[in-house]
Amino acid sequence: MSPEVAYEEFHAYSRNIATNFLQSVVVVDDKAETTFTKKEPIPEPVPGLVQPGRAGKQITVASRNQAEDSADKNHPEQGLSLSTTQQEHVAPAPQPVDTEVLPIKALNEAFARHGIVCGFLSPTDTGSNRETIIEAVERSAKRADIVILDWKMEGRDEGRQDGYTALKIIEHILKSDEKGDNSFQSSGRLRLIAIYSQSPDLAVIINNIQTHTKENSHSFEKLGDFALQHESTHICAFRKAGGTVKDERTLDVNSLTDKLIDEFTLLTEGLLSNVAIEALSALRLNTHKILQKFNPELDAPYLTHRALTNPSDETMSHPIAMLASEMQDVLEGNGVTNSVSPERIRNWLYSLPHRILPGLMTVNPSFGNITVEQQLELVIDAVINGVSETPESNVGGEKWLALLKKMQSPKKDESSTFTNLMLADGTGALKDRKFSILTTVRSHYTTPPPYLNLGTVVALRNGTVSEYYVCIQPICDCVRLECARRFPFLKLELPPVAEPGKPKPSKFDFIVKDGEKLLELKVNYKPYHMELFSFAPVGTGKLVEAVPKEKQTVPTQWLFKGIDGRGQAIECFWIADLKFAHAQRIAERFGSEITRVGLTESEWLRRMAV
Numbered sequence: 001m002s003p004e005v006a007y008e009e010f011h012a013y014s015r016n017i018a019t020n021f022l023q024s025v026v027v028v029d030d031k032a033e034t035t036f037t038k039k040e041p042i043p044e045p046v047p048g049l050v051q052p053g054r055a056g057k058q059i060t061v062a063s064r065n066q067a068e069d070s071a072d073k074n075h076p077e078q079g080l081s082l083s084t085t086q087q088e089h090v091a092p093a094p095q096p097v098d099t100e101v102l103p104i105k106a107l108n109e110a111f112a113r114h115g116i117v118c119g120f121l122s123p124t125d126t127g128s129n130r131e132t133i134i135e136a137v138e139r140s141a142k143r144a145d146i147v148i149l150d151w152k153m154e155g156r157d158e159g160r161q162d163g164y165t166a167l168k169i170i171e172h173i174l175k176s177d178e179k180g181d182n183s184f185q186s187s188g189r190l191r192l193i194a195i196y197s198q199s200p201d202l203a204v205i206i207n208n209i210q211t212h213t214k215e216n217s218h219s220f221e222k223l224g225d226f227a228l229q230h231e232s233t234h235i236c237a238f239r240k241a242g243g244t245v246k247d248e249r250t251l252d253v254n255s256l257t258d259k260l261i262d263e264f265t266l267l268t269e270g271l272l273s274n275v276a277i278e279a280l281s282a283l284r285l286n287t288h289k290i291l292q293k294f295n296p297e298l299d300a301p302y303l304t305h306r307a308l309t310n311p312s313d314e315t316m317s318h319p320i321a322m323l324a325s326e327m328q329d330v331l332e333g334n335g336v337t338n339s340v341s342p343e344r345i346r347n348w349l350y351s352l353p354h355r356i357l358p359g360l361m362t363v364n365p366s367f368g369n370i371t372v373e374q375q376l377e378l379v380i381d382a383v384i385n386g387v388s389e390t391p392e393s394n395v396g397g398e399k400w401l402a403l404l405k406k407m408q409s410p411k412k413d414e415s416s417t418f419t420n421l422m423l424a425d426g427t428g429a430l431k432d433r434k435f436s437i438l439t440t441v442r443s444h445y446t447t448p449p450p451y452l453n454l455g456t457v458v459a460l461r462n463g464t465v466s467e468y469y470v471c472i473q474p475i476c477d478c479v480r481l482e483c484a485r486r487f488p489f490l491k492l493e494l495p496p497v498a499e500p501g502k503p504k505p506s507k508f509d510f511i512v513k514d515g516e517k518l519l520e521l522k523v524n525y526k527p528y529h530m531e532l533f534s535f536a537p538v539g540t541g542k543l544v545e546a547v548p549k550e551k552q553t554v555p556t557q558w559l560f561k562g563i564d565g566r567g568q569a570i571e572c573f574w575i576a577d578l579k580f581a582h583a584q585r586i587a588e589r590f591g592s593e594i595t596r597v598g599l600t601e602s603e604w605l606r607r608m609a610v
Contacts, residue, residue: 006350013344014269019261021268021281025111025118026140028133028169029150029196032104032122100198100240102150107253114257119144123153123165134165138172146260147173151197151205151237163205166195167212174218174233192264195237196256200245202226202237209235234267271348274339282334283327290326294319313480342384349380352422360424364417366399379421382407414506433511433518440510442577450574452487452535452544452560453478455583457512457521458572466514468492468521468575469531472587475580481537481544484563489531490590492521509586512576523586525593533570535562546574 104120111118119140123133141147149166170193177189195205203225210228213220220228220235226249228235238259239245241252251259268277283290306315338344353361353372363375378396385392387407391400407418416428423431442455450456456471469489477485495508508520535544546558558574578586 003354010347455578
């Protein structure tokens with residue numbers, strides 16, 4: 001399969017998933033109208049008529065009436081003959097439709113054909129001030145999948161540079177997306193913003209947006225002349241179809257909807273991202289069915305359940321577990337894992353040279369004189385069938401077999417050799433670490449402060465030096481606190497610095513992010529390295545909640561204030577929370593460590609059991 005064909009199939013599959021996911025679009029245009037409004041026609045002057053004269057002379061006649069009047073008065077005998085030679089009166093031609101008008105009815109119908117709801121805000125029609133419009137767009141954009149903006153808004157931009165209001169709207173949306181009221185997320189949400197304007201020079205618009213966002217600490221990278229990208233935010237520009245400029249960026253409303261779906265697909269087409277989007281689409285589709293399951297008729301039985309449970313406060317978290325279970329049932333019943341089926345994996349891998357690595361993908365020289373396509377065949381075989389199976393092709397030689405054998409063993413792959421075979425920039429090790437964080441560290445999507453519980457990772461700062469610990473207090477002992485309580489912590493060790501000429505020690509249990517650094521941490525299970533820190537509950541929640549380090553609208557650092565074993569006040573900076581299963585495994589291993597049994601037995605017999 002050629003890379004082009006593979007990408008075409010993968011993109012079509014991804015586009016279908018994206019189309020099913022997209023639900024809402026917000027359009028801001030000061031000339032959004034349900035029908036085109038024609039300008040009043042301006043009468044055009046009728047050019048004078050020319051009457052053939054004698055001896056090559058010509059008589060210019062300004063108008064039919066003038067000519068007839070002149071003929072009647074001066075040459076009555078010529079009056080009839082003149083009327084047979086002059087042209088018919090031409091009515092004034094109407095002016096063309098206002099090319100800046102956005103036909104919202106047609107645009108709404110175009111999106112509706114894809115099952116997408118389109119909402120409109122027209123600044124000049126509302127009569128509101130500019131700040132009110134910007135706030136309204138910002139609030140609407142939080143729930144919109146796509147935002148479409150006109151570049152020049154008359155009335156709102158009057159007396160200012162073109163695009164003033166659009167730039168302010170983009171600025172507010174980006175600030176809201178970056179963290180909003182969530183201090184835990186390091187990057188913003190998935191966002192597509194499209195400029196849809198009559199401006200003939202879209203490249204200038206993109207340059208202005210890039211300059212403006214750079215002034216506000218957003219480093220957007222240009223993708224060609226008409227698009228910008230920053231992390232998961234994509235900004236693109238298109239031209240309305242009513243003008244005289246006709247090129248591939250000039251689109252009518254029907255073409256615009258298809259193009260924006262394509263642009264959104266480019267943001268999301270991937271194996272895991274397709275799974276995530278398809279899963280969220282399934283949840284959206286079944287939202288009302290899930291709501292019906294949790295209907296008000298079950299309130300009384302739930303309260304009976306609470307009354308019978310000891311302690312009753314424990315039941316506050318039970319609806320979450322029940323709801324998560326229902327969502328899992330929806331996902332398992334909708335086949336969302338088809339996005340990572342062997343067929344999709346083949347398309348993804350075959351399309352690599354065309355999709356993201358055109359001309360950049362290289363062959364690992366240790367595999368001999370093979371092509372990129374042959375290397376991909378080896379990778380596909382290993383991914384689909386597993387590294388334990390004998391490869392279908394021996395084109396990779398002994399070096400490939402050695403790599404597969406190494407992957408079968410528990411040996412470490414610090415350099416992420418296999419991952420780098422699917423990349424062009426050699427960032428396999430970094431990406432492997434990010435994926436490991438996704439599988440082991442809990443995500444925080446909301447603003448409530450973290451609270452101390454099983455699996456919480458903290459740091460004790462001493463200048464530029466930090467010591468890291470993980471809490472192993474059972475969950476039931478972390479809640480309903482009436483007074484200060486001691487919490488056990490296991491020490492987390494960073495890998496030692498590699499000695500010159502020796503390989504870097506690479507043993508670690510998990511990876512967390514501290515600021516901009518990725519830390520590889522190893523749990524020290526020795527009981528004599530364990531620490532006991534005392535913390536008091538905060539507020540009415542009867543939990544040890546973290547407090548902001550500084551008073552900020554959106555706190556960037558959280559800390560737990562407590563007392564160490566020597567009675568000294570300490571500040572433990574919150575770093576992360578491990579997923580429950582991983583935290584429980586650490587507690588279980590520590591339990592095994594402190595319950596070791598020392599026996600007096602035959603050494604020969606002990607060795608026979610090893």
